[in-house]
Amino acid sequence: MKKTLLLATAALVLLVPFLHLAFPAGHPLHLSEFYVGLLGKFLCFAICALALDLIWGFGGILSLGHGLFFALGGYGMGMYLMRQIGRDGQYQSDLPDFMVFLNWKELPWHWALSDSLVGQVILALAVPALLAAVFGFFAFRSRIQGVYFSIITQALTVAAMLLFFRNETGFGGNNGFTDFKRIAGMPLNTPGMKVALCVASGAALIACYLVARALTQSRWGRILQAIRDAEGRVRFLGYDPVAFKLSAYVISAVMCALAGVLYVPQVGIINPSEMSPAASIEMAIWAAVGGRGTLIGPVLGAFFVNGTKSVFTVWWPEGWLYVLGALFIAVTLFLPAGLVGLVRRFKP
Amino acid sequence: MTPDLLDAGAETRSRAITRIATAGEPIFNQGVALYVEDLKVAFDGFQALGGLSFTVGVGELRCVIGPNGAGKTTTMDCITGKTRPDSGRIYFGSNLDLRTMNEAAIARAGIGRKFQKPTVFEALTVAENLELALAGNRSARFAMRAKLSGEQRDRLAELVQTVHLAEERDRLAGLLSHGQKQWLEIGMLLAQDPKLLLLDEPVAGMTDEETERTAELFLSLEGKHSLVVVEHDMSFVATLASTHRTVTVLHEGKTLAEGTMATVQADEKVIEVYLGR
Secondary structure, three states, X not given: OHHHHHHHHHXXXXXXXXXXXXXXXXXXXXXXXXXXXXXXHHHHHHHHHHHHHHHHOOOOOOOOOHXXXXXXXXXXXXXXXXXXXXXXXXXXXXXXXXXXXXXXXXXXXXXXXXXXXXXXXXXXXHHHHHHHHHHHHHHHHOOOOHHHHHHHHHHHHHHHXXXXXXXXXXXXXXXXXXXXXXXXXXXXXXXXXXXXXXXXXXXXXXXXXXXXXXXXXXXXXXXXXXXHHHHHHHHHOOOOHHHHXXXXXXXXXXXXXXXXXXXXXXXXXXOHHHHOHHXXXXXXXXXXXXXXXXXXXXXXXXXXXXXXXXXXHHHOHHHHHHXXXXXXXXXXXXXXXXXXXXXXXXXX | OOHHHHHHHHHHHHHHHHOEXXXXXXXXXXXXXXXXXXXXXXXXXXXXXXXXXXXXXXXXXXXXXXXOOOOHHHHHHHHHOOOOOOEEXXXXXXXXXXHHEOHHHHHHHOEEEEOOOOOOOXXXXXXXXXXXXXXXXXXXXXXXXXXXXXXXXXXXXXXXXXXXXXXXXXXXXHHOXXXXXXXXXXXXXXXXXXXXXXXXXXOOOOOHHHHHHHHHHHHHHEOXXXXXXXXXXXXXXXXXXOOOOOEEEEXXXXXXXXXXXXXXXXXXXXXXXXXXX
């Protein structure tokens, strides 16, 4: 089943852009740009769900603050995209518009790398990794577990959201970054660029999946599962659980940040709402609906929940949160192993 | 924040911070494997250990008996770093002060423990459980690329034979019977190849035949390893202690009597509090 789904993902990633590019608008087989964008977004969400599953499904660590790592990745990319606007902004300045508006005369220190795509992507991955390493070290060393860990990660993302809302931190305040024009000197809103970003997201998802699979099948993965089920026993075998939980947490944070890096150029906006508690909780729902501890389940869950969301936000927008809540309760009560568990039940 | 919570927090912090994670090898030049002196532990005013002292020699098999609440499990907890004693000294060999080490460091120094309630990793197979226990590098980075060497494979095959789980090798540990889980845990302990084995009620829930096989196994380890067996089951202790091994009787957190099985059974105080005859 795993191989089939992996191939299906790869096929989808190639087929949707192909149908978009190869057939002219009006042709019955033509898929509009909307679907390419939607697929790209879903692929990024699937990376987040996979990342969360690595620590939740295998390590028993439920982080309700992964939206923070996603948003930090997104902001990192957003800073670069803001600089790429160049003098085409409202105020025709070298500085991003919001800085001109705030009457700033030069770039703040943390924008030092924003000229370089490579430098900024590295920063967008390194900052979340460092934050996860420091925060995780103190949390795991103090043996903060279960619901307490969930609550402090939630508090962390809320604190970061409040910080990013402020104008003086240099992240565009509540408007965040938007109006992106180009990436690496090429315009963003061409069909070719959209397809390229979508395919890159697909490749990133498959790469993350393969990394996660290799890790969970290694001895490291087995120790992580052992920590999930009986942490005390693992200690008496001579392993230090902190090192294992911390490495899992950092890897997971980097995957989430990568998803954020790819997400922002596709949707064209990043603002502090990505750090809201609801955004992080939704990630946990994707993983739970798909099936925790299976790797392929969360990918499925991200597509399923977000697909349903797309349908409902058109059809019955104000009802979506109720549907999401009902879905989560139904899965918890009737499908503890998620969609993957449902498929397995009907397969001998 | 109530003062209680602050105290609890301070205690947890001191436990996490002051305990060292690496210590090195124990030195057994005095012929003593484990040295416990005047150990005191109180929980919320209840004196679990009230000045316990005993020593276990290198290669010795020591049986510890005592009624419920005598402090048997608390003693194990102190030795393995799970509980921090209020006062007293615990040394492994002549050099390692166990009070300053954390659980993982104590385990790496060569103390293995079998819990009263068998705790195996239920989501992993029997072979995988044993693999995690096998002696070797314990770092996270190493674990990402670790492969079993030929030597370790042989050791694993030998271990599943020893604990009579060869046919269950690739079954999930969660699916084993209670007795089989006990055996698996003993197997994991052997895989660690510890210098000192602490066995907390190892035959609880075993059939008579399994109990007998366990006794044989422990006796075969004597000499190569030091063992401390805590047990309720008198006939099992009698088998293990035979006529010449030392039995320690605990009562209310202190050593009540020590000597051969015949000596302690004849001891007035022991008869009064434990044997009740």
